[in-house]
Amino acid sequence: xxxxxxxxxxxxxxxxxxxxxxxxxxxxxxxxxxxxxxxxxxxxxxxxxxxxxxxxxxxxxxxxxxxxxxxxxxxxxxxxxxxxxxxxxxxxxxxxxxxxxxxxxxxxxxxxxxxxxxxxxxxxxxxxxxxxxxxxxxxxxxxxxxxxxxxxxxxxxxxxxxxxxxxxxxxxxxxxxxxxxxxxxxxxxxxxxxxxxxxxxxxxxxxxxxxxxxxxxxxxxxxxxxxxxxxxxxxxxxxxxxxxxxxxxxxxxxxxxxxxxxxxxxxxxxxxxxxxxxxxxxxxxxxxxxxxxxxxxxxxxxxxxxxxxxxxxxxxxxxxxxxxxxxxxxxxxxxxxxxxxxxxxxxxxxxxxxxxxxxxxxxxxxxxxxxxxxxxxxxxxxxxxxxxxxxxxxxxxxxxxxxxxxxxxxxxxxxxxxxxxxxxxxxxxxxxxxxxxxxxxxxxxxxxxxxxxxxxxxxxxxxxxxxxxxxxxxxxxxxxxxxxxxxxxxxxxxxxxxxxxxxxxxxxxxxxxxxxxxxxxxxxxxxxxxxxxxxxxxxxxxxxxxxxxxxxxxxxxxxxxxxxxxxxxxxxxxxxxxxxxxxxxxxxxxxxxxxxxxxxxxxxxxxxxxxxxxxxxxxxxxxxxxxxxxxxxxxxxxxxxxxxxxxxxxxxxxxxxxxxxxxxxxxxxxxxxxxxxxxxxxxxxxxxxxxxxxxxxxxxxxxxxxxxxxxxxxxxxxxxxxxxxxxxxxxxxxxxxxxxxxxxxxxxxx
Numbered sequence: 001x002x003x004x005x006x007x008x009x010x011x012x013x014x015x016x017x018x019x020x021x022x023x024x025x026x027x028x029x030x031x032x033x034x035x036x037x038x039x040x041x042x043x044x045x046x047x048x049x050x051x052x053x054x055x056x057x058x059x060x061x062x063x064x065x066x067x068x069x070x071x072x073x074x075x076x077x078x079x080x081x082x083x084x085x086x087x088x089x090x091x092x093x094x095x096x097x098x099x100x101x102x103x104x105x106x107x108x109x110x111x112x113x114x115x116x117x118x119x120x121x122x123x124x125x126x127x128x129x130x131x132x133x134x135x136x137x138x139x140x141x142x143x144x145x146x147x148x149x150x151x152x153x154x155x156x157x158x159x160x161x162x163x164x165x166x167x168x169x170x171x172x173x174x175x176x177x178x179x180x181x182x183x184x185x186x187x188x189x190x191x192x193x194x195x196x197x198x199x200x201x202x203x204x205x206x207x208x209x210x211x212x213x214x215x216x217x218x219x220x221x222x223x224x225x226x227x228x229x230x231x232x233x234x235x236x237x238x239x240x241x242x243x244x245x246x247x248x249x250x251x252x253x254x255x256x257x258x259x260x261x262x263x264x265x266x267x268x269x270x271x272x273x274x275x276x277x278x279x280x281x282x283x284x285x286x287x288x289x290x291x292x293x294x295x296x297x298x299x300x301x302x303x304x305x306x307x308x309x310x311x312x313x314x315x316x317x318x319x320x321x322x323x324x325x326x327x328x329x330x331x332x333x334x335x336x337x338x339x340x341x342x343x344x345x346x347x348x349x350x351x352x353x354x355x356x357x358x359x360x361x362x363x364x365x366x367x368x369x370x371x372x373x374x375x376x377x378x379x380x381x382x383x384x385x386x387x388x389x390x391x392x393x394x395x396x397x398x399x400x401x402x403x404x405x406x407x408x409x410x411x412x413x414x415x416x417x418x419x420x421x422x423x424x425x426x427x428x429x430x431x432x433x434x435x436x437x438x439x440x441x442x443x444x445x446x447x448x449x450x451x452x453x454x455x456x457x458x459x460x461x462x463x464x465x466x467x468x469x470x471x472x473x474x475x476x477x478x479x480x481x482x483x484x485x486x487x488x489x490x491x492x493x494x495x496x497x498x499x500x501x502x503x504x505x506x507x508x509x510x511x512x513x514x515x516x517x518x519x520x521x522x523x524x525x526x527x528x529x530x531x532x533x534x535x536x537x538x539x540x541x542x543x544x545x546x547x548x549x550x551x552x553x554x555x556x557x558x559x560x561x562x563x564x565x566x567x568x569x570x571x572x573x574x575x576x577x578x579x580x581x582x583x584x585x586x587x588x589x590x591x592x593x594x595x596x597x598x599x600x601x602x603x604x605x606x607x608x609x610x611x612x613x614x615x616x617x618x619x620x621x622x623x624x625x626x627x628x629x630x631x632x633x634x635x636x637x638x639x640x641x642x643x644x645x646x647x648x649x650x651x652x653x654x655x656x657x658x659x660x661x662x663x664x665x666x667x668x669x670x671x672x673x674x675x676x677x678x679x680x681x682x683x684x685x686x687x688x689x690x691x692x693x694x695x696x697x698x699x700x701x702x703x704x705x706x707x708x709x710x711x712x713x714x715x716x717x718x719x720x721x722x723x724x725x726x727x728x729x730x731x732x733x734x735x736x737x738x739x740x741x742x743x744x745x746x747x748x749x750x
Contacts, residue, residue: 031064031211034170060106061090061166063174067194067208069094070102074112074148075155076403077242078430078437079665080720081658082155084240088654089159092233093167093226095191096207103241108405108425114149115142116158121518147406151438151549153622153718156654160716168223176220177213178205228713238657242429253429254401257388259457263292265449266311267462268318269300269470272684273544274325277301285317294318295452302449304458312463324684328544331684337373340478340541344499348539349516352525355533357484360493364484366572370565372481373745374557376545376679377474378686380694383431384467385442389450390457395422396447397457401430403438411440415447434669435549439472465689472548473679475501475520479561484533489573491566491584493533496525498558501547502540512540519549523558523725528591528620529566529584544684551669552721555621559725560674560732560746563617567733568742577616577733578604590649591618593710594627598647601708602629611635612642615733617726622718624650628667630703630730634738637750641671641703641731646723648707651714659719660707666723667705672697674728678747 060072071090077083083103091098106112119138171191178196179186188199197204245251270276280301282294290306291314301318305311328335361367387400389412396418402408405425413420430437446460462470477500484493502517511517516538524536550556570580578599585592595618599605604614611634618627631643646663653659676695680687688694732743741750 031062031208032170032173032215033063034061034166034173061094061170063170063207063211063214065208065211067206068102069096069100069194069207070104072104072106074106074405075159076105076150076401076405076427076430076433076437078150078401078403078433080155080662081240081655082150083242084237084658085156085654086159086163087241088233088237089156089163090167091237092231093164093223094171096194098233098237098241099239100194101241105427108148108409108423110148112148112405113143113146114151114154114158115139115146117149117152117154118142118146120152120154120157147404149404149406149438150433151403151435153624153720153722155720156716157623157718160652164225165223168225169219170214172220172223173214173217174207174210176217177210181205181210181213234652234654235656238655240658246429251429253383253431254386254388254399255383255431255459255461257399257428257459259388259390259399262388262457262459263304263306263453264308264311265295265302265304265446265458265460266308266315267300267302267445267460267466268315268320269466270322272322272324272329273331273546274328274684275299275322278321278323280321281319282317284319285314288314288317293453295449297445297448302445302460304449304453308459308461311461315463325544328684331544332681336476336543336545336681337478339543340476340499343539343541344478344480344497346539348497348499348537350535351516351521351538352534352536354535355493357493357495357533357535360533361482361484361495364493365487366485366489368481368483368485368565368568368572370481370483370568370744372477372479372561372564374477374479374560375677375746376476376547376681376686377550377556377673377677378468378471378679378688378694379432379434379436379550380468380691380696381430381432381434381436384464385436385462386460387443387446388457388459389443389446391416391418391447391450391454395424396450397424397426398443398447399426399428399457400443400446401428401433401437402440402443403430403433403435404440407438407440408443411444412447415444416451434551435553436471438549441472464691468689468694469686471686472546474550474556475503475547476543476545477520477557479524479557481561481565483565483569485569485573489569489575491529491531491569494525494531494535494565496534496536496561497539498524498537499539499541500557501543501545503547503549503553505540506547516540519553521558522554523562523619523621524554525562526620528588528618529581530586531584545681545686551666552621552724555619555721555725556670556673559617559619559621560728563619563726563729564732564742564744567615567729567736571736576605581616581618590710590712590714591620591625594618594625594647594649597708597710598627598629598645601647601706602631602643602645604629609633611738613734613737613739615730615735615737617728617730617733619722619726621722621725622720623715624648624717624719624722626663626722626726628726628730630727630734632731632734632738634735634750639735639748639750641701644671644703644705644727644730646705646707647710648722649710649712649714650717650719650722651712652716653709653712654716656709659709662719663707663723664705666721667727668697668702670724670727671702671731673724674731674746675701675748
């Protein structure tokens with residue numbers, strides 16, 4: 001079986017009309033085409049079959065007469081390894097080397113809705129535990145309102161069953177085709193490395209030689225999946241399908257796009273949230289070399305030129321007049337915390353209640369009251385926001401590093417006035433996503449600029465300062481909590497109030513009419529720890545600062561509060577933080593194993609030097625359980641992180657090295673936020689504009705990181721986000737152990 005050719009390896013854009021899709025992907029009319037819920041129109045005139053499966057994940061697998069295997073993937077690759085993991089699932093059952101599969105991004109299409117994400121959100125992350133009517137109902141809702149989107153750590157979880165079945169279906173058809181040609185029972189044939197062989201091994205046929213015959217066969221019902229003991233790739237394969245192209249520079253990110261006659265534009269936004277463009281003088285900018293146009297936007301402008309640098313420079317020559325908002329025009333940090341503090345004790349919406357928390361607090365031997373504060377945070381992706389759009393007589397083409405193809409398609413259609421079915425989304429690699437690229441504002445802006453210079457493609461790029469100051473930020477949050485301990489030091493009451501801006505109120509307000517914003521309160525207090533009397537409420541607070549999904553979303557702040565407070569309770573009870581948690585986890589064997597593994601590998605309990613300390617934290621999110629131990633040293637008020645130990649139960653692991661890398665990367669992301677992450681507000685504007693003021697964790701300051709995985713046969717958990725939440729509380733708990741200083745706000749201030 002030939003390897004994927006160099007020109008095929010990169011995930012390149014192509015014309016994704018339903019009929020043009022096959023041509024653009026290099027798929028000929030001949031061969032075997034298998035789709036999980038393949039769109040009917042795409043199958044017309046093609047040799048195609050459709051798996052009788054629910055659309056948990058939608059992908060097209062084509063095996064050509066030339067033995068080339070092409071896999072269209074509808075999940076975006078932003079470094080998290082989704083393309084490798086999904087290809088591994090397919091290749092395991094198809095019996096091929098994942099590196100010999102040509103991977104292409106799927107187009108924007110209703111067939112590619114992320115049904116699993118909707119099921120996970122509506123079930124509170126418990127989709128795997130559902131069956132029967134409840135599961136069926138969630139799947140129907142998912143098909144109705146789901147969108148093609150990558151997020152929520154759902155790619156592998158959503159494709160785990162359907163992709164293996166797609167590979168098994170193709171394998172069974174190929175084996176049956178070979179058996180009929182040789183006139184022997186299919187049971188006497190086997191598939192291996194892109195070939196079908198008879199039992200003796202004396203006869204063999206390549207998949208390409210069998211593809212046409214296999215395509216003509218009828219579906220044989222649910223395919224039989226390989227037993228876990230027969231897996232050769234899942235849990236072992238670690239070679240990324242995108243690594244060659246990223247090393248040799250052939251991988252296309254959004255800013256790599258170059259089309260004939262392409263123009264370039266830079267954005268300049270209003271200097272405050274809510275401000276609008278009142279007027280501008282663009283004569284000096286238009287006089288500069290290479291400048292083609294200045295496009296007015298409602299709250300900003302774009303300069304179009306023949307290269308990006310000229311466009312950026314010309315922005316400084318535009319003299320704009322801005323109309324500032326009457327309300328919240330002077331919004332700053334002090335106003336933010338006054339507003340949150342005033343709102344946190346109001347009624348709010350009940351998120352969770354068990355027992356009688358007020359009675360338990362009244363009878364408690366010890367009561368701990370604490371406020372925890374967390375700031376707004378930017379996404380700060382390495383590749384700033386950008387999109388390239390061409391408006392022509394045949395429709396609209398959008399080349400974009402996006403997590404949300406459906407939203408991108410709708411946004412471009414709304415701005416240009418072109419019907420959605422004539423908007424073609426070409427997804428590139430993403431230079432970081434973290435939830436920021438699940439928005440479509442940068443597509444809308446690019447479409448507006450392209451409309452102003454219709455006929456030519458325009459790449460619209462947000463300079464770093466504009467990207468940093470016009471984000472959908474991680475919400476700031478104020479947590480006010482009371483804990484009650486009995487005379488033995490056991491936690492008997494937990495009363496928790498949270499005030500923060502609501503993401504869902506902006507995105508889908510109806511979801512917040514009856515209950516709290518789940519993205520805000522997730523992880524605040526689940527049923528992990530055995531505490532008999534608990535209550536959690538949420539108060540949505542409006543501010544002029546736009547908020548959105550940020551890597552691990554609500555877990556990014558709730559884990560800090562929960563795991564810091566459990567440490568406070570352990571200290572008040574004069575007990576070891578590890579042992580205290582283990583007592584609360586008496587009925588949680590998976591969580592205990594993860595916690596004990598992290599503690600053991602970190603040397604918990606072994607002697608440390610003066611002003612040194614270890615901190616531990618445990619958190620479950622997106623179907624995975626992660627424990628982190630941080631070891632620190634404090635000398636002359638200078639913090640040094642000596643070591644970071646991670647243990648995780650992520651269920652069935654597809655690619656171990658990728659899982660470990662994502663856990664490490666998530667922890668570094670979380671450490672960056674814990675040590676440096678803070679946005680300063682003044683006059684309704686973010687003051688930080690680049691990495692000189694919004695710092696990243698440097699390589700020199702990154703500690704050694706050890707990652708250990710618990711073997712599990714549970715379904716896969718998410719892995720792109722769960723490494724983030726526990727690292728901040730593990731760090732601050734370590735600082736407390738070393739210094740006795742309890743930190744209740746981030747970033748760390750010593």
